[in-house]
Structure formats: structure tokens, C-alpha cells
Amino acid sequence: MYTQGLDQKDKQPAAIDREETAEQLAAFQARIDAEEKIEAKDWMPEAYRRTLVRQISQHAHSEIIGMQPEGNWLTRAPTLKRKAILLAKIQDEAGHGLYLYSAAETLGVSRDQMVAGLLSGEAKYSSIFNYPALTWADIGAIGWLVDGAAIMNQIPLCRCSYGPYSRAMIRVCKEESFHQRQGFDILVTLCNGTPQQKAMAQDALDRWWWPSLMMFGPSDKESKHSAQSMAWKIKRFTNDELRQKFIDVTVPQAEFLGLRVPDDDLEFDAETGHYRHGEIDWREFLDVLAGNGPCNRQRMEKRRKAHDDGAWVREAAQAYAEKHAAKHAA
Amino acid sequence: MSGKEWPLYEVFIRSKSGLSHRHAGSVHAADDQMALDAARDTYTRRSEGVSIWVVRSSQIVASDPAETAAFFEPAEDKIYRHPTFYDMPDGVDNL
Amino acid sequence: MNKEGALLAYVTRLGDNALVLGQRMVEQVAAYPELEEELANANFALDYIGQARMFYSYAGELEGQGRGEDDFAFLRDENEFRNLLLLEQPNGHFGEAITRLVLFELFYLAQLEALIRCSDERLAAIAARAEKEIRYHLRHNTQWLVRLGDGTDDSHRRVQASVNELWRYTGEMFEADDIDTIVEKAWGGPSLERLEERWRSDINAILINATLVRPEDGGMATGGKAGRHSEHLGYMIAEMQYLQRVHPGASW
Numbered sequence: 001m002y003t004q005g006l007d008q009k010d011k012q013p014a015a016i017d018r019e020e021t022a023e024q025l026a027a028f029q030a031r032i033d034a035e036e037k038i039e040a041k042d043w044m045p046e047a048y049r050r051t052l053v054r055q056i057s058q059h060a061h062s063e064i065i066g067m068q069p070e071g072n073w074l075t076r077a078p079t080l081k082r083k084a085i086l087l088a089k090i091q092d093e094a095g096h097g098l099y100l101y102s103a104a105e106t107l108g109v110s111r112d113q114m115v116a117g118l119l120s121g122e123a124k125y126s127s128i129f130n131y132p133a134l135t136w137a138d139i140g141a142i143g144w145l146v147d148g149a150a151i152m153n154q155i156p157l158c159r160c161s162y163g164p165y166s167r168a169m170i171r172v173c174k175e176e177s178f179h180q181r182q183g184f185d186i187l188v189t190l191c192n193g194t195p196q197q198k199a200m201a202q203d204a205l206d207r208w209w210w211p212s213l214m215m216f217g218p219s220d221k222e223s224k225h226s227a228q229s230m231a232w233k234i235k236r237f238t239n240d241e242l243r244q245k246f247i248d249v250t251v252p253q254a255e256f257l258g259l260r261v262p263d264d265d266l267e268f269d270a271e272t273g274h275y276r277h278g279e280i281d282w283r284e285f286l287d288v289l290a291g292n293g294p295c296n297r298q299r300m301e302k303r304r305k306a307h308d309d310g311a312w313v314r315e316a317a318q319a320y321a322e323k324h325a326a327k328h329a330a
Numbered sequence: 331m332s333g334k335e336w337p338l339y340e341v342f343i344r345s346k347s348g349l350s351h352r353h354a355g356s357v358h359a360a361d362d363q364m365a366l367d368a369a370r371d372t373y374t375r376r377s378e379g380v381s382i383w384v385v386r387s388s389q390i391v392a393s394d395p396a397e398t399a400a401f402f403e404p405a406e407d408k409i410y411r412h413p414t415f416y417d418m419p420d421g422v423d424n425l
Numbered sequence: 426m427n428k429e430g431a432l433l434a435y436v437t438r439l440g441d442n443a444l445v446l447g448q449r450m451v452e453q454v455a456a457y458p459e460l461e462e463e464l465a466n467a468n469f470a471l472d473y474i475g476q477a478r479m480f481y482s483y484a485g486e487l488e489g490q491g492r493g494e495d496d497f498a499f500l501r502d503e504n505e506f507r508n509l510l511l512l513e514q515p516n517g518h519f520g521e522a523i524t525r526l527v528l529f530e531l532f533y534l535a536q537l538e539a540l541i542r543c544s545d546e547r548l549a550a551i552a553a554r555a556e557k558e559i560r561y562h563l564r565h566n567t568q569w570l571v572r573l574g575d576g577t578d579d580s581h582r583r584v585q586a587s588v589n590e591l592w593r594y595t596g597e598m599f600e601a602d603d604i605d606t607i608v609e610k611a612w613g614g615p616s617l618e619r620l621e622e623r624w625r626s627d628i629n630a631i632l633i634n635a636t637l638v639r640p641e642d643g644g645m646a647t648g649g650k651a652g653r654h655s656e657h658l659g660y661m662i663a664e665m666q667y668l669q670r671v672h673p674g675a676s677w
Contacts, residue, residue, distance in 0.1 A: 041392065064460070071454040075661075078668040078677035079495045080444075080481075083451070084474045090454060091375070091467035098372050098460055102356040105338065111358055112335040136668055136677075168355070175376075186677075194675050302455065310458025312583065313519045316576025317360035318334060323575065324361070336459070357461055360572070367565055368461035371468055 020045055032233050037163040040106040048232055052162055053107050054123075055234060057114045060100035061125035063093045064118075065299050069133035070142060078136060082186070086139065089179050096172050103164040119304050127285065128215050130293030137190055137197075137204035143183015145205075145212040145250065151176050152246050153216070161233035184253070191257045198258075205254065206262045213277075214285045216243040222282075247275050337386055339365040343373055344381035351383050359384075431607035432545060433487045434507070435614070437497065438604070438650065440480030441508035444498055446529070447473030448661055449516055458519055465565060469526075472558040479551045499669040503654055503662050510649035511594035513658045517587070520580065523569045524587040527631065530563045532598045532624050539615030548612075567631055574635025581636065588632070589640050596645025599624070 025045060031038065038044055067090050074090070077083035101111050117123035128146050133139060154176065157169040190201040217223065217239040229235040251268075254261050265278035287293065336358040342351035354373045359365035365384040373379065426434075450470035457463040481494035511529055516522045537559060540552035573584040599621035601609075608614035632639050648654065668677070 041394070064455075067455045067463075074451045074454055075448060075664050076667055078499070080474060080478050080498055082677060084471055084478075087451060087454070087467055087471055087474070091464060091471070094460055094463040094467065095372055095375065098357065098464070099355055101460070105356060110335060111338075189676055192676075194672060196672060197675060306456045306458070309456070309518065312577070312579050313458040313573070314336065314360075316580030317364070317572050318336065318576075319580075320572040320576045321361040358459070359461065363568060364461075367465060371464035372461065375464075375468075 018046075029231070032161050032231070035159075035233075036161075037166065038161050039163045047228070048234075049107050051229060051232075051234060052165065053104055053109050056100055056104040056107075056165055056168075057109070057117065058124050058126075060097045060104065060114065061118045061123055062129065063097035063100065065125045065129045065303065066146075067093050068299055068302055069129060069131070069295070070139060072133055073136060073139050076136070077139075085182050089143070089182055092175050092179065096175070099168040099171055100165075103162075103168040106164045115307065119300070119307060121291070121300065124289070126215060127288045127293065128211050129299060130288050130296045131208070131211050132295050134207070135200050135204060137187065137200040138208065140183045140186030140190060140201065141204040141208040143179055143181075144187060144253070145183075145208050146215070147176060147179040147183060148250060149212050149215045149246050151180060152242050152249075156236035159233070159236065187257055187259075191259065201257070202259050205259050209262050210280065210284075211288075213243055213247070213280055214288075216240075216246065218282065218285070219280075244274055247277055248273075251275055336360045336364075337388070339369070339384045340387050340390060341365075341369040341373055342383040342385070343369075343379040345378050347380055351381065356387065357384070426603055426607065428607055428611040429487070431604045432548070432612060433484055434604045435608045435612075436480050436487065436548060437484045438507040440477050440484060440497060441506045442512055442533075443473045443477035443480060445506070445508040445658070445661070446512045447477055448665060449512065449522075453516055453522065469562050472555075472562070476551070476555045476558070479554070483547055483551065495669070499666045503659050504652040506654070506658065506662070507650050507652055508658075509594070509597050510646050510655055511591065511597065513649070513655060513661065514591065514594065515657060518583065520573050520584040521587040521591070523566055523573065524584060524591055526562065526566045527570050528591060528595055528628070529598070530559055530566060531627055531631070532595075532620060534559045534563050535620050535623055536615055539620070543608075543613040545612050570631065570637075571635040574632075574637045584635070585637050588637055592640040593643060593646050596642070597647050597649060600645075600647060600650065602650060 024043060028038075028043065028045060028048075038048075070086060070090050070093075074083060074086055077086055101114060104114060105111060114123070118125070128149075133142065151173070154169055154173050158166055158173055160166045160169065187201050187204075190197040220238045220240045223239055226235055226238065230238075251261055251266065263278045265276065267276045268274075269276050288296070291297075337360075338356050339359055340356050341354045343354045344351045354369075357365060357368040357372055359368050362384065366382060369382045369384050370379075374382070447470050450466055450473065453466055454463070454470075457466055477498065478494045481497040484497060485492040485494065509529070511525060514525065516525075534556065537552045537556040541549050541556060543549050543552075570584065573580045575581070599617045601617045605614070605617055609616055629639060669675075
């Protein structure tokens with residue numbers, strides 16, 4: 001989900017600047033199989049390192065871009081308490097971005113390089129944040145569904161094979177459950193409120209349900225390249241497994257709220273214990289991933305503007321530090 | 331346009347009096363004071379710290395994982411450094 | 426006006442300052458020059474929102490008409506807000522935002538230190554909590570002003586322009602009206618004259634450290650404390666209060 005790009009084929013050419021012998025690769029795999037953690041300077045296959053850099057930085061970018069749809073409602077939050085809680089949540093997201101950039105940097109890529117990748121449009125972030133937050137109920141839906149889906153993915157990642165990433169994920173998971181509860185709480189209040197508030201909640205669910213399911217990435221039969229990530233314990237469950245788990249857990253929550261999930265084919269199968277669901281519109285998913293979602297341009301423009309507007313500030317801080325380092329050295 | 335990014339600092343937090351500082355992650359900052367503030371905001375928002383150390387990442391000297399065997403294994407032979415090596419006779423407490 | 430009325434108005438005004446400034450800071454989320462600074466800004470905004478809630482809750486109790494923090498924030502009109510004009514000015518660029526914070530927080534910290542010693546226990550307690558927060562803000566923000574003033578030629582020019590532009594809003598902080606006078610005499614609150622002396626000496630030192638020039642005192646803007654605002658406040662209030670106004674009586 002935040003790691004949708006995982007299923008893409010590694011586009012880098014196979015040639016690398018050092019030899020990787022069969023013995024080294026086997027020894028590495030043995031460590032993974034023994035549930036050992038790989039740390040920053042340990043030997044690792046180049047493809048492992050590159051996959052992690054892409055996955056971790058994509059996850060970090062998602063947190064940063066994710067601040068925007070919710071940030072748009074901060075000034076309009078309907079009570080001071082909701083305003084403060086939403087701000088704390090968004091602050092956590094910035095913090096998660098920081099933990100993740102920090103973990104990625106242990107793999108030899110710099111923050112600047114990663115940020116440049118995001119701003120150029122080359123690096124991906126989770127498609128979910130390309131949808132607009134149109135009402136206050138959307139803030140509830142984002143917490144309940146989007147953070148709910150994120151938690152489903154992040155808990156297994158706490159056991160991922162790469163040490164710095166798994167430790168960052170442990171931190172993230174500790175903070176994430178408040179995020180989902182915050183969203184659900186907003187919807188409980190709306191669903192127990194005026195008819196307009198209840199209609200607002202239903203409308204938000206109608207718009208966020210399918211994009212949330214798409215967060216888990218393409219179906220397993222379309223995900224030919226995740227086998228290696230599973231073997232290296234960077235990915236621990238398949239897309240469909242996580243998506244099914246999310247649906248099974250979330251539909252009863254929608255029933256509790258008195259809301260209708262916008263899927264005519266949704267049906268509980270007593271034999272399997274799972275919900276059967278309708279077909280996902282993968283054209284929409286691919287379209288949004290390709291940059292044609294409702295908010296892709298807007299999200300990127302805001303990020304680029306913040307970065308460009310801040311250049312003079314970053315340079316000033318740098319210049320000041322250099323001037324004063326020189327003074328101390330003299 | 332200098333185009334240089336702010337240097338990377340590693341962050342160590344002592345979460346409670348009596349414990350050691352533990353590595354928590356890293357931040358970018360232009361100077362030491364900014365690094366301390368950034369570390370506080372990033373790693374101690376939920377009162378997880380009583381003391382913060384920040385160190386320029388470039389100042390950290392680390393053992394080489396490739397040399398792990400030579401660096402660490404000789405100690406494994408010296409089992410008499412471990413308390414379990416010694417059998418204590420029954421009836422003697424506090425040893 | 427009696428002393429209880431003055432205390433109520435004074436506490437409400439403190440809440441208005443905190444809310445308006447908090448709202449300005451919240452507008453900057455996801456627009457900051459560096460990720461680490463986003464976290465700092467969010468912390469500061471949370472502090473201000475928290476202070477607004479404490480001041481407004483207390484004001485509601487003093488008033489005794491059943492109004493709570495959200496009634497003060499979302500159901501009063503523009504001319505009922507009594508915040509300083511300095512705080513409702515738009516954020517502008519990072520340098521302007523930092524300059525505004527330093528100019529205000531230097532005063533606010535001193536005001537809070539004085540209020541810790543006032544004779545109203547509750548106000549003193551709120552001031553004690555806020556003072557710890559603002560002390561940290563001021564150090565952080567002052568250091569930024571120094572970095573920008575003594576950074577590059579470009580940053581120096583920009584932040585000098587910010588200081589020049591915002592200077593005319595600093596006088597209002599020290600204008601004593603009836604409310605300030607009664608709070609000083611009857612509740613042991615601060616003397617604005619003494620706060621001004623201290624502020625002028627401290628801001629001089631900060632500006633020198635930042636290699637910035639202190640502007641000449643010209644005409645000072647006034648009116649915020651009496652409910653006569655700039656055009657900016659109306660837009661802020663409209664945005665902030667929108668949901669509560671459109672759905673009267675609803676719970677959120």
C-alpha cells in the first residue's frame with residue numbers, strides 16, 4: 001500500500017560494480033531464513049539494498065504527501081479539541097517521514113537525493129493521497145480506512161529483515177493506533193448527529209472505500225515480482241491476503257456506524273469466514289499511479305513550492321553555521 | 331546556490347534516569363543546537379526522554395562488520411569470563 | 426468596569442491571542458522549508474491551541490453563562506475578538522513568520538512571567554504552564570532570526586524587510602487600556618510600561634546579534650485590543666468558524 005511499487009520489476013540493469021558469488025548470496029539467505037536482522041554495514045545483495053531504498057523512501061514520501069489532504073482541514077476543524085488532535089496526527093506523519101528517511105539513509109542514499117526523486121516525479125508515493133479531502137467526514141474516513149489499511153501493512157513490517165527499517169516501523173506502529181481511533185471517533189460522532197452529518201459520513205465512505213482497497217496494490221496474480229521480496233523478508237504477506245484481512249475487519253465497523261459499504265457484491269461467506277467482494281477498477285488505480293488522479297498535480301506543486309520557497313532559508317542556516325564554525329576554529 | 335544539504339546527526343536518547351543512551355535514529359540540521367531541537371521534536375514527543383545526545387554522523391567510528399570474526403570471536407573462547415562457567419557448591423548463597 | 430469584568434476581558438484576550446496565532450501557524454503545515462522544522466512548528470501550534478483552550482475554558486467559568494471554549498472560538502463575531510493586530514497579519518515567508526514570533530514571544534514570555542505572580546490562582550497556574558512552553562519557543566525562534574539575519578546577503582535583506590514591515594505592530598502590545606490597568610492594580614498583573622522597557626532592551630540585543638537594524642518608531646497600529654481589526658481577521662474567522670456556523674447546534 002504505501003509500498004505499492006514493490007511489485008514493479010527492478011528497472012536497474014543487472015550489472016553491478018562488484019561480484020556477488022553464489023556462496024555470499026546463500027550465506028545472506030541463510031541469515032534471513034534464521035530471522036537474523038541485517039544491519040547497515042552488513043553485506044547484502046545490491047538488489048536487496050535497491051529494493052529497500054525504493055520501498056522505504058516511497059513509504060517516507062507517502063507520509064509527507066499524506067500531510068496535505070488532512071492539513072487542508074486544519075484551519076476548518078470544527079472544535080479546538082479536534083483541531084489539536086488532527087494537528088498531532090499530522091505532526092506524527094511528518095515524524096514518520098523523518099524516521100523512514102533516516103532508515104533509508106543507512107543504505108547509502110541521502111535525504112536530498114530522495115527528496116529530489118520525489119519532486120521530479122520519478123519516485124512514487126501511495127496513490128491514496130491523490131484523492132481530495134472534500135468534507136470534514138473525509139478526515140474521519142482517512143483515519144479509519146487509510147490508517148487502518150496502513151496498520152495492516154505496517155505491523156508485519158515490524159519484523160522485516162532490515163534492522164533500521166523494522167525499528168522505524170516499531171516506532172511508527174506505536175503511534176499509529178491513535179490515528180485510526182481518531183478517525184473512527186469522528187465518524188461515530190457524525191453518524192450519531194444530524195441527518196446532514198450522517199449523509200456527510202456516508203458520502204465520505206462512498207468515495208474512500210475503493211481507493212483504500214487499492215492501497216494494497218495489484219492482485220497477487222498481477223504481482224509477479226514480489227516473490228523475491230517475500231524471500232528476503234522485506235514483504236511478509238501478499239497483497240490479496242492483506243486486502244482480505246482489511247475487508248473482513250472493516251465491514252463490521254461500517255455496520256456499527258450504520259453506514260453502507262459501496263459494494264453491491266459484498267457478501268459474507270460463512271464457509272470461508274471471509275467477505276466476498278466486487279471487482280476493483282484497476283484502470284482507475286493505474287491511472288492515478290500514472291499521475292492522472294484528481295490531486296496528483298496539486299500535491300506535487302505544493303511540495304515543490306514548499307521546497308523551492310525554503311531554499312533561501314536552508315542556505316542561510318548553512319551559511320550561518322559555516323561562519324560560526326570558522327570563528328570557533330580560528 | 332550552495333546546493334549542500336544540512337549535515338546528518340545521529341541521535342541517542344536516555345529514556346529514563348538510570349538507563350543508558352540508546353540510538354534512536356538521525357536528523358538533518360545545520361548546527362548543533364538545531365540538531366538538539368530537532369531530536370527533541372522527532373524522538374521525544376511522547377515524553378520518551380530525559381537526555382539527548384546528538385553527534386555528527388561523520389564523527390562516528392564503527393567496527394567493520396566484515397572483521398566481525400577477528401574482532402569479536404576471540405572473546406567467545408574465553409568462557410571463564412562468564413559466571414556460568416563456575417559451578418558453585420550447594421549451600422552457598424549470593425554468588 | 427469592575428475588577429471581575431476586567432479579569433474576564435483580560436483572560437479572553439489572552440485566549441484570542443493564542444487562538445489567532447495558533448491558527449496562523451496551522452496554516453503553514455506542509456509548507457515549511459525542512460521536515461524537522463515542520464515538527465517544531467506543529468509543536469508550537471499545539472502549545473498555542475492548548476493555551477487558547479485553557480484561557481477560554483477559564484473565561485467561560487468566570488462569565489458563568491455556560492459558554493465553553495468552542496463558544497468563544499467559533500461563535501463570536503470579528504469585533505468580539507480582542508487579539509493584537511500583530512498576530513492576525515498573514516504569515517508571509519518563513520522569515521516574516523519567525524520575525525512576528527520573536528517580536529511577540531519576547532513580550533508574551535515577560536507577560537506570562539509576571540502573571541505567574543498575580544493574585545488570581547487559576548490565571549497564575551495557566552501562566553506557569555504556558556511560560557515553560559514559550560520559553561522554549563523563544564529560544565528556538567530567536568536562534569532562527571539570528572541565522573537568517575547573519576546568514577546570506579539574501580536572507581539578511583529579506584528578514585530586515587520583515588522587521589521593518591512588522592515594527593509598526595509592536596506598539597500595541599504595550600498600550601495600556603482600562604482592562605490592563607485594572608488587572609495591574611487589582612490583580613497584581615504586569616505593568617506594561619515596565620514590560621516595554623525590558624522588551625526594548627532585549628529586542629535591541631537580539632537584533633544586534635542578528636546583524637539587523639532596529640527600525641525607527643513611526644506611527645504604531647492600534648485597535649485590535651478594542652475589537653477594531655485589519656481586513657485579515659475576517660477571512661480567518663470565516664474559514665475557522667465555517668462548519669459550526671453552517672450546522673448550528675451540531676456536535677462534532
